[in-house]
Amino acid sequence: MLHHSTLSKVPKESFLIEMPTHERPSTSRQGPPVKKQRFIVRHEKPQITTKHTMSLQHPLGIKPLGNYYMDATKPDFLGSCRSPSLGQISRLTDEILVEILHLLPPQDLLNLGATSKVLYALTHLDDMWKNLTIEWFKGDWEWQDDSWRATFLKRSDPRYETLRILQNREPMKLKTFYSDFLFQPFYCAAIGMEPYITVENIDRRSGLTLEQFIQEYEQPGKPVIITDGAQHWPARTKWSTEYFLRTWPDTMMRAESVDMTMKNYFRYAQGTKDESPLYLFDKKFGERCEGILDDIEVPVYFREDFFGMMGKDQRPDYRWLIVGPARSGSTFHKDPNATSAWNAVITGSKKWIMFPPHILPPGVFTNEDESEVTSPVSLMEWFSNFYASTQLPDDPAERPLEGICREGEI
Amino acid sequence: MKVTLESSDGQVFTVDKEVAELSVIIKEMLVIEQANQDHPIPLLNVGAVELAKVIEYCEHHRNDPTIDDDEDYDSRKKPIEMDDWDKQFTIVNKEMMFELILAANSMQVKPLLHLGCRYAADIVKRMSPTEIRDLFQIDDDFTPEEQDKIEWEKQWTKL
Numbered sequence: 001m002l003h004h005s006t007l008s009k010v011p012k013e014s015f016l017i018e019m020p021t022h023e024r025p026s027t028s029r030q031g032p033p034v035k036k037q038r039f040i041v042r043h044e045k046p047q048i049t050t051k052h053t054m055s056l057q058h059p060l061g062i063k064p065l066g067n068y069y070m071d072a073t074k075p076d077f078l079g080s081c082r083s084p085s086l087g088q089i090s091r092l093t094d095e096i097l098v099e100i101l102h103l104l105p106p107q108d109l110l111n112l113g114a115t116s117k118v119l120y121a122l123t124h125l126d127d128m129w130k131n132l133t134i135e136w137f138k139g140d141w142e143w144q145d146d147s148w149r150a151t152f153l154k155r156s157d158p159r160y161e162t163l164r165i166l167q168n169r170e171p172m173k174l175k176t177f178y179s180d181f182l183f184q185p186f187y188c189a190a191i192g193m194e195p196y197i198t199v200e201n202i203d204r205r206s207g208l209t210l211e212q213f214i215q216e217y218e219q220p221g222k223p224v225i226i227t228d229g230a231q232h233w234p235a236r237t238k239w240s241t242e243y244f245l246r247t248w249p250d251t252m253m254r255a256e257s258v259d260m261t262m263k264n265y266f267r268y269a270q271g272t273k274d275e276s277p278l279y280l281f282d283k284k285f286g287e288r289c290e291g292i293l294d295d296i297e298v299p300v301y302f303r304e305d306f307f308g309m310m311g312k313d314q315r316p317d318y319r320w321l322i323v324g325p326a327r328s329g330s331t332f333h334k335d336p337n338a339t340s341a342w343n344a345v346i347t348g349s350k351k352w353i354m355f356p357p358h359i360l361p362p363g364v365f366t367n368e369d370e371s372e373v374t375s376p377v378s379l380m381e382w383f384s385n386f387y388a389s390t391q392l393p394d395d396p397a398e399r400p401l402e403g404i405c406r407e408g409e410i
Numbered sequence: 411m412k413v414t415l416e417s418s419d420g421q422v423f424t425v426d427k428e429v430a431e432l433s434v435i436i437k438e439m440l441v442i443e444q445a446n447q448d449h450p451i452p453l454l455n456v457g458a459v460e461l462a463k464v465i466e467y468c469e470h471h472r473n474d475p476t477i478d479d480d481e482d483y484d485s486r487k488k489p490i491e492m493d494d495w496d497k498q499f500t501i502v503n504k505e506m507m508f509e510l511i512l513a514a515n516s517m518q519v520k521p522l523l524h525l526g527c528r529y530a531a532d533i534v535k536r537m538s539p540t541e542i543r544d545l546f547q548i549d550d551d552f553t554p555e556e557q558d559k560i561e562w563e564k565q566w567t568k569l
Binding site: 081084085086087088089091092093096099100101103104105107108110111112113114115116117119120153156157160169172 | 504505508509511512515523527528530531534535536537538539542543546547548549550551552556559560562563564566
């Protein structure tokens with residue numbers, strides 16, 4: 001029942017599994033004691049970020065607004081191309097223009113993109129093409145290396161990618177278009193997690209007996225990373241990108257709102273530059289991936305399982321396989337039904353940040369009964385805008401709990 | 411209960427509170443300034459012409475059920491129900507509609523913002539780049555090389 005957010009950060013190709021939860025009657029103050037599990041395989045791609053944010057170059061040459069004032073001091077300053085390039089519609093903000101573009105079918109977006117430089121840039125915002133791809137083709141598409149736009153066009157016409165490669169079509173570069181609204185998603189995807197992973201104040205323990213675990217962590221409701229929790233699992237030696245692709249390439253898995261094959265998901269996860277990549281989160285992996293349950297086990301600390309009494313068919317969802325590239329993850333939430341979760345990382349690593357249940361993290365808003373939560377559009381946006389403020393209090397007790405769950409840890 | 415609103419050019423409008431509250435911004439201001447209703451609420455970004463039009467819209471839609479937040483793209487795609495009144499309302503020139511979109515955006519009158527965006531999207535549907543440039547006085551600012559690139563990209567518009 002903590003507000004927590006999770007995110008991966010390891011730059012190498014790797015996987016993680018996450019597993020999850022339970023609460024005993026004695027500690028359950030907020031609701032029925034229940035137990036659920038969560039399995040995460042997390043796939044990560046080689047890191048694409050540069051070390052110096054000053055040198056971040058948007059692929060289309062879009063610059064943040066602040067650069068306008070910097071450029072204006074240079075003798076060869078050309079001004080902004082926005083007004084001539086948008087004519088009468090330059091009255092509208094980039095945000096409103098994108099809102100309008102979101103309403104258009106692909107044909108019209110392509111026409112608009114061929115109208116002027118700034119419209120070219122606006123119609124390349126990849127989020128639009130992500131929505132179109134999912135709306136038109138659900139999970140039935142093959143990721144094309146650089147974008148949702150290329151993925152969509154290739155899916156619509158197989159000749160697209162071949163011709164693009166043959167003709168060496170690079171995107172156009174704008175020199176004098178300044179837009180925070182368009183720069184932000186790129187920036188959030190490119191900055192990387194390094195500035196946000198130094199604090200590790202969640203206890204890291206090994207050799208815990210069941211009694212110690214109950215006394216020190218479960219009863220007080222305190223998070224802990226059990227470093228020897230899953231080291232001995234068969235999954236630790238078996239699971240890898242190659243293993244999954246070899247064993248279950250055409251198995252349909254759930255990634256957020258779409259069902260897609262394992263093969264297609266991994267291809268996407270390896271290539272995506274999304275600010276918040278689709279996160280594979282599958283509750284039926286036990287049935288879908290034959291034999292996979294033999295690779296994992298419920299640790300001694302979590303064997304008491306009250307939902308188990310409801311029977312397999314009646315109990316709420318309780319275990320998941322989770323796979324995701326860097327930057328993917330869950331935004332702040334409280335787990336439902338007063339459950340608490342345990343997560344096992346198989347490959348890669350997972351960053352956790354948690355606030356006490358009564359504290360609303362900065363940048364996060366809820367309605368009265370907490371049935372609706374509003375938060376920044378991506379984890380990276382939250383980290384870049386709000387993380388620093390969480391480190392301000394002098395009293396460590398007022399700062400969030402943070403930790404990194406690494407391979408074989410729970 | 412009545413509230414008064416003041417446009418950027420100093421014109422004052424008196425409207426029913428429930429009408430004004432279609433604007434999320436005004437609704438929030440009224441919560442904060444409950445006690446202080448002596449002054450009109452200043453709308454620094456909205457001129458009298460546009461404000462009159464926004465109020466006309468809000469008067470007509472005062473009893474509509476409130477629309478839930480529009481953050482997820484599924485709901486954004488849903489066609490907006492336009493009744494005959496709305497259709498009549500949107501018979502304005504495009505410059506006026508852009509000003510209305512900006513007013514609706516700054517006052518956060520979400521259904522009107524949606525209506526305006528839908529109207530703007532419909533204008534450019536099935537238009538060629540040349541037609542779009544002519545309509546909005548947009549410069550063709552591509553270099554010859556870029557033009558070549560663009561020609562290539564345009565071939566995918568037949569899908």
